[in-house]
Amino acid sequence: MSESALAARGINKRFGSLVVAADVDLTLPPGARYALIGPNGAGKTTLINLMTGMLRPDAGQILLGGEDVTTLAPEDRVRRGLARTYQINSLFPHLTALESVALAVCERRRVAQTWWRRLIAYREEIDEAHQILDALMLDAVCHRPARELAYGQQRLLEIALALASRPKVLLLDEPAAGVPRDESNELFAAIAGLSRDITVLFIEHDMEVVFRFAARVIVMVGGSILLEGTPAEIAADPRVRAVYLGKTPRGLRNG
Amino acid sequence: MTSATIASPRDYLQTQMRWRWSEIAFWFATLLPFIVTPDYLLLASQVAIAALFVLSLDLILGFAGIVSLGHAAYFGVGAYTAGLISKWGWGEPLTGLLIAALAAGVFGYLTSFIVARFRHLPLIMITLGIGLLLQEAANSASWLTGGFDGLQGIRTWPIAGRFRFDLYGYTAYGYALAALFVIFLGARRLIHSPFGLALRGIRDNSQRMRAIGASTYSHIRTIYTIAAMIAGIAGAILAQSTETVSLEALGFQRSADVLVMLILGGTGRLYGGLLGAIVYMVARDQFSGLNPQYWYFWIGLLLIAVVVVLPNGLLGGLTLLTRRSKAAS
Numbered sequence: 024m025s026e027s028a029l030a031a032r033g034i035n036k037r038f039g040s041l042v043v044a045a046d047v048d049l050t051l052p053p054g055a056r057y058a059l060i061g062p063n064g065a066g067k068t069t070l071i072n073l074m075t076g077m078l079r080p081d082a083g084q085i086l087l088g089g090e091d092v093t094t095l096a097p098e099d100r101v102r103r104g105l106a107r108t109y110q111i112n113s114l115f116p117h118l119t120a121l122e123s124v125a126l127a128v129c130e131r132r133r134v135a136q137t138w139w140r141r142l143i144a145y146r147e148e149i150d151e152a153h154q155i156l157d158a159l160m161l162d163a164v165c166h167r168p169a170r171e172l173a174y175g176q177q178r179l180l181e182i183a184l185a186l187a188s189r190p191k192v193l194l195l196d197e198p199a200a201g202v203p204r205d206e207s208n209e210l211f212a213a214i215a216g217l218s219r220d221i222t223v224l225f226i227e228h229d230m231e232v233v234f235r236f237a238a239r240v241i242v243m244v245g246g247s248i249l250l251e252g253t254p255a256e257i258a259a260d261p262r263v264r265a266v267y268l269g270k271t272p273r274g275l276r277n278g
Numbered sequence: 279m280t281s282a283t284i285a286s287p288r289d290y291l292q293t294q295m296r297w298r299w300s301e302i303a304f305w306f307a308t309l310l311p312f313i314v315t316p317d318y319l320l321l322a323s324q325v326a327i328a329a330l331f332v333l334s335l336d337l338i339l340g341f342a343g344i345v346s347l348g349h350a351a352y353f354g355v356g357a358y359t360a361g362l363i364s365k366w367g368w369g370e371p372l373t374g375l376l377i378a379a380l381a382a383g384v385f386g387y388l389t390s391f392i393v394a395r396f397r398h399l400p401l402i403m404i405t406l407g408i409g410l411l412l413q414e415a416a417n418s419a420s421w422l423t424g425g426f427d428g429l430q431g432i433r434t435w436p437i438a439g440r441f442r443f444d445l446y447g448y449t450a451y452g453y454a455l456a457a458l459f460v461i462f463l464g465a466r467r468l469i470h471s472p473f474g475l476a477l478r479g480i481r482d483n484s485q486r487m488r489a490i491g492a493s494t495y496s497h498i499r500t501i502y503t504i505a506a507m508i509a510g511i512a513g514a515i516l517a518q519s520t521e522t523v524s525l526e527a528l529g530f531q532r533s534a535d536v537l538v539m540l541i542l543g544g545t546g547r548l549y550g551g552l553l554g555a556i557v558y559m560v561a562r563d564q565f566s567g568l569n570p571q572y573w574y575f576w577i578g579l580l581l582i583a584v585v586v587v588l589p590n591g592l593l594g595g596l597t598l599l600t601r602r603s604k605a606a607s
Contacts, residue, residue, distance in 0.1 A: 075489070101491030113489070115482040118475070121287050126479050127490040129472040135492065136500065138473035143291045145472060153287045166290055188491050 027086065028053045028222035029105065029192045034073055034083035036246075043069045044080065045247040051192065056215075057224045058237035060257075062266060066246040067226045068110060071194045075107045076100050088191065102131070104191030108181040110200050110226070116170035120161055120180055123169055124152035127187030155183050159213055175206045179213070186217075193217070195225035199232070211236050234258070242266070295470045304549065308455055312448070319447035325559040326454035327516050332539045332551035333458070333465055334508035339537075340546030341469060342501050343481035344393065347402050347533050348409025349509055351389075354416065354528020356382040356510025361429045361523040362422070369435040371453070371518050378514035379507045386506020387499065394498040397484070409533050417525055428524035432517060443519055450519035457515055461508055465548060468504075477501055481546070538577065542584050544591025553593050 029051045036044040043066045051057055059067050072078040074085055076097040085093045092100050115123045128148045129135040143149070156165045159179045164172055169180060178198060185193055198214065199207035207229070215236050217223065227233050233240060234254040242249040242257060244266050250257070257263055311322040331353055338344040360378040368374065389408055396404055416423045423429055436442040441449045468474050476497050479487050487494045517523045526532065535558070543554025561580065565573035588595040 077489075096488070098488045098491050098493055101489065106491075107489060109486075109489075113483060113486045115479050115486065117482055118478060121291075122475055123479075126472070126475045126492075129475065130487075130490055130492045135472045135476040136497070138468040138471045138500075138504075140472075141295060141467065141470050142472050142475060143288055143295065143470075146288065148472075149287055149291065165287060184486070184490055 026053065026089070027051060028055065028088060029074065029224075030086040031070070031074060032084040032086065034070075034080045034085070036069065036073055036078065036080050042246045044073060045245075047073075047083070047246075047248055049241065049248065049251075051222050051224055053191075053222055054219045055222050055224070056236060056238045058233040058240045059224055059226045059243060060228070060230075060233060060240060061243035061249075065243040067243055068196055069246075070243070071107055071196055071226070075105060075194065101188050101190075104189070105194070106185040106188045106190035106192070107194040108185050108196055108198060110196040112177045112181060114169040114177060114180055114184070117168055119166050119168055120156055120172065120176075120183070121149070121152055121165040123180065124155050124183050124187045125149050127184050128152050128155075131188050152187065155186050159183050175202050175210070178202055178210060182210075182214070190221060192222045192224070195223065197226050197228070199227065199229070204229075207232065230258075301549070304552075305459065308459075311451060316446065316448075319451045321447075321559065321563055323447050323450035323454045323519055325556055326451060326458045327512050327519075328536070328539060328559050329552045329555035330454070330458045330461060330515070331509055331512040331536050332543070332555045333462060333548065334505040334512065335536050335540050336545060336548060336551040337465060337468070337477075337508070338501055338505045339540060340548075340550070341474065341477040341481060342498060343397075343484075344498065344502065345398070345402050346393075346405040347530070347537065348405035348407070348412075349505075349536055350528045350530070350532035351409045351412045352382045352386055352506040352509035353513035353516075353532060353536075354412060354523075355385045355506075356513030357517040357523045357527040358416065358423055358429065358513075359510070360514035361432045361517040364432045364434055364518065364521075365429065369433045371434055371437050374434075374518060375457070375511055375514050378517075379511045382510020382513070383503050383507035386510075387503040389506075390499040390502035393502055394495045406530070406533075409528065409530055413525060413528050413530070416528060423523075423525075426525060428522055429517075430522065432521040432523070434518040434521055443521070447519075453519065454515050457511060461511065462548070462552075465508075469548065473497070473500070478546075538581055540591075542581060542592060544588075544593035547593055550591050550593040553596075554591065557592060 027050045031047050031049040034044050034047040047070060061067055069078065073080050076095060084091055087100060087103055087105050092103065125148055128151050129145065132148060134145060153162065153165065156162050159182060161176060161179055161183060164176060169177060172180060182198060199210050202210060211232055214223065237254060239251060240254055240257045241251045242263055249262060249266065250260060311319055335346065335349050338346060356378040359381040360374045363374050363377055392404055393401065417425055434443055437449065437453060443449045476492060480494050480497060484494050513527060539554035539558045540551045542557055543552065544550030561577065562573060565576045584591060
């Protein structure tokens with residue numbers, strides 16, 4: 024049996040007559056840095072939803088660390104080490120950054136059910152949350168409610184929340200969506216700096232970023248995987264160019 | 279602002295949880311009715327019971343975002359349980375209170391399995407349904423509850439064998455206030471706990487809660503059960519201090535009233551509900567004195583005015599006012 028951190032086997036999903044996933048097979052080896060690309064509507068976010076359990080596949084299996092998790096609820100997959108972020112910020116608007124991450128740490132450590140002890144008694148949890156924010160350069164704003172943070176900071180908080188669950192596999196849905204280019208490089212530098220114990224798959228449209236930070240690229244079109252390869256292979260493949268409407272995607276030319 | 283130095287995270291959280299002077303002043307002020315308005319102690323005891331009931335609703339609505347239109351069901355279970363125990367010959371109030379809390383808690387736990395699965399409009403309909411269901415059940419089981427005539431024959435023994443429930447309401451108010459204070463301390467502890475944080479997380483974004491590995495259903499079941507117990511205690515105190523229980527204890531009107539009190543005062547801040555209960559009960563007392571038939575007219579007007587002008591309720595308006603005056607000085 025091949026060793027994989029996360030794998031999809033023959034995943035199918037349709038909404039009515041619309042096929043959003045067709046026989047998707049995908050294997051992420053431990054420690055991988057994969058990019059998932061494809062035109063809008065290719066089913067990239069749907070695939071993340073299927074793998075994290077937000078959607079149930081019509082057929083197929085999801086394996087996390089070799090274990091079948093297809094029928095597990097999203098929260099149970101998170102506890103087994105599968106975390107995600109959202110393309111559109113999905114934060115806790117009224118909780119401060121520190122509270123948000125501390126909450127995620129408390130949930131991981133299974134202390135979020137205790138109501139008779141004060142939060143401040145949980146020093147380790149709070150310190151860990153602070154460290155996570157510190158590593159993402161959010162420590163200066165950690166007492167601000169999430170809704171008051173600058174947009175780029177909110178994107179970082181998305182990642183901080185996912186990291187607080189100590190994932191083995193991290194699925195990032197356009198982590199830099201809407202972030203200006205110079206900031207997006209910073210953001211990806213933070214992602215590149217993550218421990219190699221974490222397997223990362225990210226969706227991204229900017230090919231320059233993809234080529235810089237991904238070791239391998241998966242191209243998805245119309246709900247199925249067109250091909251998988253190194254950035255150089257992807258750049259050279261005529262089918263990829265065809266998919267992008269004959270145009271050379273931004274950054275591909277130099278790739 | 280020159281607060282360039284950022285407090286360590288734990289220090290900051292510590293200051294968030296510290297008792298404020300306004301809080302201490304509030305609790306001392308709750309003793310004033312004994313001295314200033316001893317003629318109104320019965321009303322004060324009604325206010326304290328309402329406040330306890332609102333507190334229980336705030337825990338689920340204000341903190342976890344669970345909207346309920348049937349919260350009186352748990353109030354009623356507590357009231358009838360306490361009443362029946364006393365009627366059957368055990369009139370000791372404190373054990374009665376405990377048993378009533380347990381009964382309401384068991385009912386809350388059982389219903390929480392349905393409640394936890396829904397949100398928004400379906401949730402409102404389900405809680406409404408639970409309330410109506412229980413009311414009709416109590417009505418038809420008149421051999422047990424006395425039905426439309428109410429539960430008669432309750433005799434509450436003196437508290438600790440000394441404090442008899444008097445006509446003026448000294449004991450009733452002292453008893454209700456003590457229960458309110460003790461339970462408030464517990465609720466305050468709860469909202470500052472990791473569990474309280476998780477509830478706020480559910481209120482803000484329950485979908486994301488699942489994505490950080492939270493067991494939102496079990497959180498909701500827990501807080502719903504706790505809130506049901508507190509509502510049951512409020513009902514029990516009413517039954518014990520008035521020595522009667524009527525169907526109105528678990529009627530829709532009571533569920534609506536408690537929701538109005540909470541919205542008036544402001545949700546999600548504990549004191550908002552207390553303030554709402556005081557304003558509502560005193561206003562009801564005054565308005566119904568002026569015009570017994572149409573006093574809901576004024577409550578309706580007040581409710582609309584508050585929701586339109588003060589989206590965070592009266593307490594939200596008060597904090598805004600003090601913040602402005604501080605900023606101005």
